Amino acid sequence: VARETQAIIxxxxxxxxxxxxxxxxxxxxxxxxxxxxxxxxxxxxxxMGHKFALQDIQEGEAVIxxxxxxxxxxxxxxxxxxxxxxxxxxxxxxxx
Amino acid sequence: xxxxxxxRPDGKAGTRxxxxxxxxxxxSQGVAREIARGLKGVVYLPNILGCGQVGEDRMLVKKxxxxxxxxxxxxxxxxxxxxxxxxxxxxxxxxxxxxRKRVEVIVTQDVGGTRKTVALGKRIAKExxxxxAKLNREPIPLSELILGTECGGSDYTSGLAxxxxxxxxxxxLVTEGGTVILSETPELIGAExxxxxxxxxxxxxxxxxxxxxxxxxxxxxxGENIRxxxxxxxxxxxxxxxxxxxxLGCIYKAGTSSLEEVIPYASHxxxxxxxxxxxxxxxxxxxxxxxxxxxxxxxxxTGRGTPLGSPIAPVIKITGNRDTYSKMKDNMDLNxxxxxxxxxxxxxxxxxxxxxxxxxxxxxxxKAEKTGQRDFCIYKMSMNI
Numbered sequence: 001v002a003r004e005t006q007a008i009i010x011x012x013x014x015x016x017x018x019x020x021x022x023x024x025x026x027x028x029x030x031x032x033x034x035x036x037x038x039x040x041x042x043x044x045x046x047x048m049g050h051k052f053a054l055q056d057i058q059e060g061e062a063v064i065x066x067x068x069x070x071x072x073x074x075x076x077x078x079x080x081x082x083x084x085x086x087x088x089x090x091x092x093x094x095x096x
Numbered sequence: 097x098x099x100x101x102x103x104r105p106d107g108k109a110g111t112r113x114x115x116x117x118x119x120x121x122x123x124s125q126g127v128a129r130e131i132a133r134g135l136k137g138v139v140y141l142p143n144i145l146g147c148g149q150v151g152e153d154r155m156l157v158k159k160x161x162x163x164x165x166x167x168x169x170x171x172x173x174x175x176x177x178x179x180x181x182x183x184x185x186x187x188x189x190x191x192x193x194x195x196r197k198r199v200e201v202i203v204t205q206d207v208g209g210t211r212k213t214v215a216l217g218k219r220i221a222k223e224x225x226x227x228x229a230k231l232n233r234e235p236i237p238l239s240e241l242i243l244g245t246e247c248g249g250s251d252y253t254s255g256l257a258x259x260x261x262x263x264x265x266x267x268x269l270v271t272e273g274g275t276v277i278l279s280e281t282p283e284l285i286g287a288e289x290x291x292x293x294x295x296x297x298x299x300x301x302x303x304x305x306x307x308x309x310x311x312x313x314x315x316x317x318x319g320e321n322i323r324x325x326x327x328x329x330x331x332x333x334x335x336x337x338x339x340x341x342x343x344l345g346c347i348y349k350a351g352t353s354s355l356e357e358v359i360p361y362a363s364h365x366x367x368x369x370x371x372x373x374x375x376x377x378x379x380x381x382x383x384x385x386x387x388x389x390x391x392x393x394x395x396x397x398t399g400r401g402t403p404l405g406s407p408i409a410p411v412i413k414i415t416g417n418r419d420t421y422s423k424m425k426d427n428m429d430l431n432x433x434x435x436x437x438x439x440x441x442x443x444x445x446x447x448x449x450x451x452x453x454x455x456x457x458x459x460x461x462x463k464a465e466k467t468g469q470r471d472f473c474i475y476k477m478s479m480n481i
Contacts, residue, residue: 005438010260010348018256018335020436032438049252049335063337066260066348068290070341083337090286090338092323 009033009054011067016051016083018065023052029080044082051083063088097272100458101236101392102168105196109236110168111392111457114139114408115224117174117217118161120188121146121181127210128176131217137228138221139407141472146183148480158183160362160474162191163388165199169408171231172198172224174217179205198224233459239273241457242365244386244394244409245350246280248379251399252334255345257416257435257445258397264446265395265453266351266370276370277386278350280377281311285322286339287347291372295355303358307374349397361475362388379404380473383411393457395449403427404471405464410456413463414449427463 006029007017017031023046030039031054038054046052051065057077062069071088081087102110117140119128128140141164145157165173165188173192177185185201192199200220207213245262247254266276284291288308295301315322327336336342356367358374362385365371375385379402383394387409394411396404401424405411415421418433430452434440456462 005436008256008436010256010442020256020438034441047335051335051337065341066344067352068287068340068344070344071338084335085332085337088337090340092286 007031007052010065013064013067015053015055015057015064017054018051019046019048022046022048040080043078043080046082053077053079053081053083055079057083097238097454098235099238099241099454100233101240102171102231103234103236104168106166106168106194108168108195108390109240109392110170111241111410111459112169112408113137113171113228113231114169115172115174115221115228116141116164116167116170116408117176117221118165118188119143119146120161120175120177120183120185123147123178123181124176124204127204127213127217130210130214131174131176131221135218135221135225137225139470141407142470143472143474145474145476145480147181149182149476150478150481153476153478154182156361156476157474158187158191160384160388161188163362163364163390164408165192166195166197167387167390167392167408169392170197171228173200174220174224175199175201176213176217177201177203179203198227237273238269238454239368241269241393241453242275242277242389242391243269243453244277244279244383244391245396246379246382246386246394246411247283247346247349247397248404249398249400249402250346251417251420253416253433253436254397254399255336255342255348257432258399258414259345259349260442261416261432261435261445262349262395262397262414262449263351264443265449266349267353268446268450269453270351270353270369273368275365275368276350276353277365277373277389277391278347278370279373279375279386280346280382281307281374282315282322282377283346284308284343285312286326287343290340290344291347291355294353294370300355300358304355304372307358307372310374349395359389361385364390376475378473378475380471381475384472385475393453395453398428401427403464403467403469405462405467405469407470407472410462411464411469412449412452412456425463426467429463 122144
C-alpha cells in the first residue's frame with residue numbers, strides 16, 4: 001500500500017506546501033512536485049489545509065503559493081515550520 | 097485541434113443547436129415555459145425582468161436577452177411579448193438581427209390570451225426545430241471556443257485541486273488559440289494586483305483595479321467591507337492565511353495566461369486568450385453574463401457541490417472532493433479527488449478536463465443538461481419600480 005500523500009505544492013515557485021492531513025512536529029515529510037521530491041522534518045504541528053515552509057524564509061520576504069506572493073513574513077521562518085497568521089501578514093496591493 | 101460544432105450564418109460556431117423562446121417580460125414567462133414544455137431541443141429563458149427597471153438596468157436586461165438570442169448555441173429564436181412592456185419585443189428582434197438567424201415575435205395581447213399564444217408559439221417552435229434538425233455538426237477549430245470559468249460552493253479542495261487543474265486546462269485552450277473568461281470581481285479583491293501584473297497593457301491593468309475598487313465601494317455603501325471580512329475566521333481555521341491567498345485560489349482557475357482585455361457584463365470578448373468580465377460573484381448572474389457574452393461552454397468548480405446549469409450552454413461540474421462526487425453524482429461531471437490523494441498529477445487532471453471540454457463541445461451531455469438545469473438571472477444594480 002502506497003503511503004498517503006502528506007502535502008501538496010501548487011506551483012514550482014512556491015516556498016510553502018499545504019498539508020493534506022494532520023501532521024505533527026517531528027514528522028518526516030516528503031513532498032513531490034513534477035518528479036522532484038523534497039524531504040524535511042516538521043518543526044511544528046501543521047493542521048490539515050495549513051502550510052509549512054519548504055525553505056527558510058527571511059523576515060520581510062514574500063511567502064509564495066500559486067507562484068505568487070500571498071503575504072510577507074514578519075519573522076524568519078525556518079524550513080519545516082508552520083506558516084500562518086502568526087508569522088505572515090497580508091500586503092494590500094502587493095506593492096502596486 | 098477541432099471540436100464538432102454548428103456553423104451559424106454569421107460565421108460563429110455553437111456547441112448546441114437550440115430553438116430559444118425569449119419572454120421579453122416577466123409576464124410572458126409562463127407562456128414561454130408552456131411553449132417549450134415537452135418539445136425536445138426547445139428551451140426558454142425564465143426571465144422575470146423587462147418591465148420596471150430603471151437607468152442602466154434597462155440596458156443590461158436588453159443586452160443580456162439579445163446576447164442569448166445572438167448566441168451561436170441557438171439556431172432560431174421566438175420572442176414572446178405581453179404587449180404593454182417597457183422592453184419592446186421588436187427591439188430585441190432588431191438586436192438579434194445581425195446574427196442572421198430566424199427570429200419571430202408573438203404578443204399575447206394581440207394573439208388573444210395564453211392558450212392561443214401557446215398554440216401559435218408551439219407551431220412556430222416546431223417548424224424551427226425541424227429546420228434545426230437538418231443542420232449537422234462539422235469540425236470547428238478550438239480557437240473559436242469561448243470558455244467561461246466559475247466556482248461556487250468552494251471548500252479546501254477548490255483552491256488546492258479543482259481550480260489549479262481547471263487553470264491547466266484553460267492554459268491548454270489558450271495555447272490552441274481559444275478564449276477563456278475569468279469573472280466574479282468581488283472574489284478578486286485582494287489578488288487584483290496580481291491579475292493586473294499579468295495585463296497585456298497598463299490600460300488593462302488600470303481597468304482591473306478600477307473594477308475591483310467599484311465593487312468594493314458599492315459593497316461598502318451597503319455596509320459590507322469585503323476586504324476586512326476576508327479571510328473569514330472559518331477560512332483562517334482551515335489554513336487560509338491572507339486575502340491574497342484566498343483570492344488567488346479563485347483566479348487560478350483561469351490559468352496563467354496574460355490578460356488581454358477587461359469587458360463589461362454580458363459583453364462579447366474582442367480578443368482571444370484570457371479575458372476578464374466584470375460580473376458579480378452571484379453564481380447564476382455570473383453564469384448568465386458569461387453566456388450572454390458568447391461563452392459556448394463553461395467549467396464550474398465546486399467543493400461542496402451545486403446543481404447549476406445554463407439554458408443554452410453546457411456547464412461541466414468539477415470537484416476535488418471525493419465525498420461530494422459520490423454524494424452528488426447526479427450533478428458532478430468530473431472527479432479530481434485523486435489529485436489530493438497523490439494519485440493524479442495536476443497536468444494530467446488538466447488534460448482530462450481539456451478532453452472533456454472537447455467531448456462536451458462536440459455534443460456529450462453534461463449532468464446539468466441531463467437533470468434539466470436551466471438557470472438564468474440577469475444582474476442589475478437598482479430596484480424595480
